[in-house]
Amino acid sequence: MTRKKVKLAYITNDSARKATFKKRKKGLIKKVDELSTLCGIEACVIIYSPYDTQPEVWPSPTGVQHVLSQFRNMPEMEQSKKMVNQESFLKQRLGKANDQLKKQRKENREKEVTRVMFQSLIGRTLTNLNMIDLNDLSWIIDQHLKDIRKKAETNNKEITSQMIAVAPPPPPPPPPPPPPQPQPQPQPQLPLPPPPQLPSPPPPQLPSPPPFTPETSIFAGPIMEVAPFQEEAERQTFEANMEAMQRHQWIMEAMSPHENFGFLGDDMMLPFGDTNHNSLWSSSFFP
Numbered sequence: 337m338t339r340k341k342v343k344l345a346y347i348t349n350d351s352a353r354k355a356t357f358k359k360r361k362k363g364l365i366k367k368v369d370e371l372s373t374l375c376g377i378e379a380c381v382i383i384y385s386p387y388d389t390q391p392e393v394w395p396s397p398t399g400v401q402h403v404l405s406q407f408r409n410m411p412e413m414e415q416s417k418k419m420v421n422q423e424s425f426l427k428q429r430l431g432k433a434n435d436q437l438k439k440q441r442k443e444n445r446e447k448e449v450t451r452v453m454f455q456s457l458i459g460r461t462l463t464n465l466n467m468i469d470l471n472d473l474s475w476i477i478d479q480h481l482k483d484i485r486k487k488a489e490t491n492n493k494e495i496t497s498q499m500i501a502v503a504p505p506p507p508p509p510p511p512p513p514p515p516p517q518p519q520p521q522p523q524p525q526l527p528l529p530p531p532p533q534l535p536s537p538p539p540p541q542l543p544s545p546p547p548f549t550p551e552t553s554i555f556a557g558p559i560m561e562v563a564p565f566q567e568e569a570e571r572q573t574f575e576a577n578m579e580a581m582q583r584h585q586w587i588m589e590a591m592s593p594h595e596n597f598g599f600l601g602d603d604m605m606l607p608f609g610d611t612n613h614n615s616l617w618s619s620s621f622f623p
Contacts (some may be wrong), residue, residue, distance in 0.1 A: 380395065453480075
């Protein structure tokens with residue numbers, strides 16, 4: 337259950353006022369003691385009351401005299417810097433209240449004009465607004481546009497930072513190239529030894545033909561016995577020569593007419609009564 341808020345006003349009831357004085361006095365002394373202990377400062381309390389003949393002091397009369405002497409030794413500007421009386425205290429309270437009132441009025445005005453702005457977006461006319469209201473509406477619109485731009489910039493920065501965080505790190509730079517190694521000096525090449533000379537095989541020894549003499553000629557004496565392949569080659573050459581000689585002789589005989597031939601017109605006739613007949617033309621009628 338929350339504590340009931342006390343109205344700050346003079347208590348007209350004597351017994352209630354006396355009971356409140358005793359209760360608040362103990363609470364005030366307790367708070368000063370806690371402040372001095374927690375913050376390590378020197379403080380004192382002097383309370384005068386119509387209910388006591390001597391004022392009540394805290395922590396002790398000696399401690400109060402020490403604190404008061406330190407206060408009096410301060411410059412006057414420092415003494416009066418935070419010193420207030422009843423009138424100045426009330427003025428400070430009134431000034432704070434007026435500031436809070438102005439702040440609250442400004443907030444209420446902004447809420448009212450903002451509501452008018454959103455109503456105009458759904459079709460409400462602005463004909464019933466005066467010049468002051470229109471100026472306030474323009475100021476509210478500008479403030480909302482600034483807030484929108486600021487929020488868009490913030491979102492873009494967040495998206496950019498997220499993309500940078502997600503992006504893989506760049507690949508490491510390639511290692512430096514190895515230092516050049518000294519090239520080995522070429523070793524002098526010794527000439528290769530010549531291949532061994534193998535003795536070439538002797539050519540085949542063919543039997544040398546006997547010397548050509550009239551006694552060994554094919555026309556004058558017996559035919560010399562030669563190797564089979566040489567005999568075959570010589571036979572083919574001999575036959576080719578004989579065939580060419582016979583063909584030449586036949587052509588010459590055909591071109592020269594026989595002296596015993598008789599011609600009758602264009603027909604060629606055999607010689608009549610010629611007894612030198614070949615066996616091819618032999619007949620029983622012409623012996």
